[in-house]
Amino acid sequence: MATVIHSAAASHVGKVRTNNQDSGYSGHNLFVVADGMGGHAGGDVASSIAVKRIIEADTEYSSAADAEFALQAALIGANAQLAETVFEHAELTGMGTTVSALVVLDNEVAIAHIGDSRIYLLRDDELSQITIDHTFVQRLVDSGRITEQEAMVHPRRSVLMRVLGDVDSSPEIDTSILATLPGDRWLICSDGLTGVVSHSAMANALSSGLTAQDVADRLVKESLDGGAPDNVTVVIVDVGDAAERDDTPTVVGSAAAPLAFGEEPVRNRPLRIPALRLHPVRETHFEPDSQDYLSELIEEDARRARRRKITWLVAVILLVLAIASATFLGYRWTQTRYFVGVEGSTVAIYQGVQQDIGPIQLSSVYEDTNLELSSLRVYDRQQVEKTISAASLAEAQLIIERLHNASQ
Incomplete structure (x- = not known):
């Protein structure tokens, strides 16, 4: 017991x-x-x-x-x-x-x-x-x-x-x-x-x-x-x-x-x-x-849930817009940069930056200079293969001019 x-x-x-x-x-x-x-x-x-x-x-x-x-x-x-x-x-x-x-x-x-x-x-x-x-x-x-x-x-x-x-x-x-x-x-x-x-x-x-x-x-x-x-x-x-x-x-x-x-x-x-x-x-x-009061509370709770969902939806939309804006502005900035690199067997001027984000390329060939990579000195060739950064298009063109003069 x-x-x-x-x-x-x-x-x-x-x-x-x-x-x-x-x-x-x-x-x-x-x-x-x-x-x-x-x-x-x-x-x-x-x-x-x-x-x-x-x-x-x-x-x-x-x-x-x-x-x-x-x-x-x-x-x-x-x-x-x-x-x-x-x-x-x-x-x-x-x-x-x-x-x-x-x-x-x-x-x-x-x-x-x-x-x-x-x-x-x-x-x-x-x-x-x-x-x-x-x-x-x-x-x-x-x-x-x-x-x-x-x-x-x-x-x-x-x-x-x-x-x-x-x-x-x-x-x-x-x-x-x-x-x-x-x-x-x-x-x-x-x-x-x-x-x-x-x-x-x-x-x-x-x-x-x-x-x-x-x-x-x-x-x-x-x-x-x-x-x-x-x-x-x-x-x-x-x-x-x-x-x-x-x-x-x-x-x-x-x-x-x-x-x-x-x-x-x-x-x-x-x-x-x-x-x-x-x-x-x-x-x-x-x-x-009471059932009436419970119904009123439940309806008020449902309204609160709907407001909460709308708030979250607006927050998500604003976050997506903020990310999209930051991405767009960031991409625009990259297109103000230039560098000298290799395109096939020649030297080229690229617009953008050397890094990529996954499948998204942040650079493209701006100008193929027709300067053969094989005509460069060993040191210059190595530098071009690694890429040479330039703050502007004019600076990139000066780098090409220097490489051309040095190869003659």
Whole structure:
């Protein structure tokens, strides 16, 4: 029978943010990562409230189905608590949080997920992504409009389509039940890790043989080494067949600190829903998961792609024109130069330069002087065979005159 033998959690504010809007929990059977959004005013509050509410589900269950239902109920409860908090503190309007959580129960895990935090499974040294991001770019990837590589740098990669927060009273939460085996290592993380550390680097760290805590610390450090523009939170869960475990529950990030925010609650304030934002911003933000809005975003993305193609086409045309102009001007310059060389058995004046560019000849016979090469002195013949450069036609003619006089 599989059971949790080791677990660990680590969180860091990163190198750009001023506060940690992530929260993480490594418990007895429950493990959670939440990534808050809503800016400085509410992201940390949202993830903290959500994790503290979901922690209540860290208990024993008779079946994985019961655990799955309890997780879903916990996330719905956290969503309602977030809405109530915004109702009492209007300055927090628009705050929300992603949540990725799992419960380990015998040989199965129950999973609940919303947003773009992720759950991974390392089995037999192969790392697999279990959850699917609820983001705009993931919709584009799923529909074949862009590739996974393009999604990594897409200007709308931070747009979330589903989160817990104060907008949707019944958010759609992905839940599932999967088998787990002794030797499995589970990773739950915020996008502060996946946005910086590559899939292969995460796999190397997870399969390194280090302890759960050492792996969590290593992944956080790799994110920091990569610049860590966002908060980063990691929870590691090792599954084995041991009967006992020594780990104690650990809370990290915003949820590890006392909840403190804003002014005193003011009742009966209207619930304000944030207006749609149709332009890319640096902060992760939420947009309604509606077909009309998705169609508008997709059309805007298509317009941007068309503009990008036109820009590239214009740039290529300008580059070709620049190269053609440079080639033409360069050729014109070569035709102002002259040299003396051999044409068959006689000496000739050439217009151009001695070098050629592949099949393109940069010189041609300007005048055959009828001066026999055999009539020249040995030294002069050798010089003509090597070619003698002239700055002008008049200078080339003087060279011919000198050679003719010397041959008599």
